[in-house]
Amino acid sequence: MIGRHASAALMALALLAPPARAADTASKKTVPRSTPAAVPVTPPSPAAWGRENAPYHGSLDNITWGGHGELRFGYDVTAGVSDPSWFSVGRVNGFMEAKLSSKVRLRGQAAYDHVPDDFTLERAELVARLGRAHEAHAGIFLVPLGRTNLSHDAPAYEFWERSLVATQILGVPNAQLGLGVNGTGSWSRTTPLRYEVDLVTGFDDGVIMDASGGTRIPAGRNNYSDQNGIPAAVARFAIQPGRGEVGVAIQSGPYNRTRVEGAEIDGTRWVHVLTADGLAHAMGLELATEAAAALIDIPPGLEGLYAERQWGASLEATRTLRAPLFHAWRGTSLSGGLRAETVDFDAGLPGDSRTRVAASLNIRPQPASILRFGWYYEWKRDRFDNLTPLAGLTLTAASYF
């Protein structure tokens, strides 16, 4: 509790602080992980701030650190009945990077999410540079299962919540223990190709053992120990034409334990998750999409109740409406966003799904902070296909600090 209050206070202070040198900070203190000098790279926009471009605000010798937080106020209504209004810390994240040598770094990142009241160690990894554009890493890290999982800092996001496909199918934030390589090559003369290939612990048996109401892949995420002796493989490849990006990723591996207390309880069962994501700019809009499909091998005793196929997709369109928002205050901006999304928790049933539309009007007092006014409307269907409508108004504030 104390930690939550302290984080909220820190974030409030960050919001009240004068417009900072966020862009400067980003350019000075960012430690590019895998950008080759030969490839043209656009400066990071707030939406592009991820692990490699986070605007660290502190440094000492070879250590840099930073973080971000989010406060939320919301008014939620379920089928015309309002839930108690809530005010909470949405997310608090702290990250650091230590330069151990010219080629080796240690990265750490931890996050608290109010929903589902989860503390996640997102990163605790050693990174070794292998030439100019490639590196190897080992430890706990965010798996490259979609663009959102790699880059989901609250202040960089234009909506009050990440997409349903990200949180409900892919389990963002989804960190696992493993090792692998990543880097950048060339798809064509002007188009970089980014890749990451890892062997990781994979999802665990929480996919069914901790899943409430049917298969829920996020219930088996953040797995820091192997349950079955077989690692999962995860890989993502993305081309970056212009300022856009098109990526595909797949993770495949066994999720269950086959023995309990020495007794064999089941055979090895696999979960395969495929994602595709895209980012494009057109007509002043930034368009982002992410889709995912999952195949889950379900034990015979649970067939019919636990889904063997799930999928989801989202499409976001955001636009800067005015920048600067105030003539004398450079760095401010007003932006708006619309999102449509759906997830189907059981493709074998007509129901068990959620479909949502959301709109957001955002003010950035500085590039590293955001104040969002949001609205959403959701059609939630149970396994009988009965509809429950949900909606809400949200006011959220997020900032790097």
Next chain:
Amino acid sequence: MSHAWRSQSRIAFCAAGLVLAALVIVGCSNLLTTEPPLGERFDQPLAGLSNGELGDFQDGHTQFRKAFTINEGLGPIFNNVSCASCHSGDGRGVTGNTLTRFSRGTDLDYAEGGPQLQDKAVPGATPERLPSGVDVSYRLPPPVFGVGLIEAIPDSAILAGEDPGDANADGISGRANWVTPASYLPSDDPGAGASRVGRFGRKAANSSLIQQVTEAYHQDMGITSPYRPTENVNPAAPAASGADPAPEPEVSEAKISDIAQYMRMLAPPSPGEMSPARERGQTLFAGARCTGCHTPVMHTGWHEIEALRNRDVQLYSDLLLHDMGDALADNRPDGSADGHEWRTAPLWGLRIAREFLGGDLLLLHDGRAHSVDEAVRLHGGEATAARDAYLALPVDDKAALVDFVESR
């Protein structure tokens, strides 16, 4: 004059502001979902509950919808993961979650896993398979709304409708199902006692909502409670040690009580508006002697919850057992009910049942009838005369009778 003009313009400005605010509020109400009208759903509370009771209702609502995970105690063998996943919208279930009861004659066959087949199992456990040669009864999960009103009907009111020897020679000889409530029931439970009139379930084999919830948790979900602290297991294939990792009991007495209280306070949907055609259907319903069993109104007595006390209940059931003939017989006993007897099914809620059943109606104990007409045609035994009277009606009259029944 100028002051008056300023005052009028201020009023006009305020009025315009109020109109704008009203428009925004109206718009917001649509943008923020709207509440379904009272009486249009199965999961709404009774009118007249106190604030404390409404709080209890909400607690029970949450527990009713709670889907158990395996690590929380689901299984080792089970049928479904929550109360709500069997009762669609708190109404009846669908054929996909029909429960299978079995026995060997009057033997409920506990040695072979009876009286209910659990066809799902957690990893490390094996689902039950139906033993060969047993008597089988398929049971659609019944609606759970209105059960508090049924609980509040005194035994004496149910017994008043009995005519086991058919003394009035009308061919209908309803009788109560006298049951022995579970010994674990608290003494202050309305259904507790040495011998009580059963009223819940397809064969009225249960007198207590606490017992109903406890057994549903134990049999349907594999969730143990202080009332039933031992796991239900497949006798043919015991589960591996550690397959169900949750310590017993997996829910507390309070959680059981929460759900029982919730169900007590669930209101039945409002019946539809009467029209001349429906009044004709009502007259035909009585004329065909359907009301011999489907008693239109019963009256509650005293109950701890004031909203349940001393009120008329339009459930269209006498809560008695009747021989329904060979076509509906499951040849399987339940309490003192034999294989031909079924409790008269309440007809309330049929008006909106299709909305929660994918457009179907799923009538009778196993959902085999997809319309009221089909259900009536399957009636036999004590209902033979009523069925024949219905079948003899002209087409328009049949339609009026069916429309009346489906408007309840």
